[in-house]
Amino acid sequence: MNERRLWLSQAALASLALATSRLARAEKPDLSKLYGKIKVVDSFPDYKVKIVESFADLHVQVVESFPDDPGKWQMVDSFPDFKIQFVDSFPDFTIKYVTSFPGVQ
Numbered sequence: 001m002n003e004r005r006l007w008l009s010q011a012a013l014a015s016l017a018l019a020t021s022r023l024a025r026a027e028k029p030d031l032s033k034l035y036g037k038i039k040v041v042d043s044f045p046d047y048k049v050k051i052v053e054s055f056a057d058l059h060v061q062v063v064e065s066f067p068d069d070p071g072k073w074q075m076v077d078s079f080p081d082f083k084i085q086f087v088d089s090f091p092d093f094t095i096k097y098v099t100s101f102p103g104v105q
Contacts, residue, residue, distance in 0.1 A: 036081035071102025
């Protein structure tokens, strides 16, 4: 009986650790890898984004070609690398549009 309780408690701790690691990943995307072709959608986004004027997590420069550095986004309608949805509350991260020096802040 004690072995079963021990096994159940270990299983509960393992599932709690797994859930915690998933939650941590969901809350903080790696913004240094967020560049490329971006599509704005109304539903089922990869990330929810809020546009701010100060204290942004990521400075974004919209480019026409070569979106190959963090914060450089090329807006597309098809074949995106990431899909984003603009929201007013509960974003995954915040952005500020800039004309120079894009990247993680």
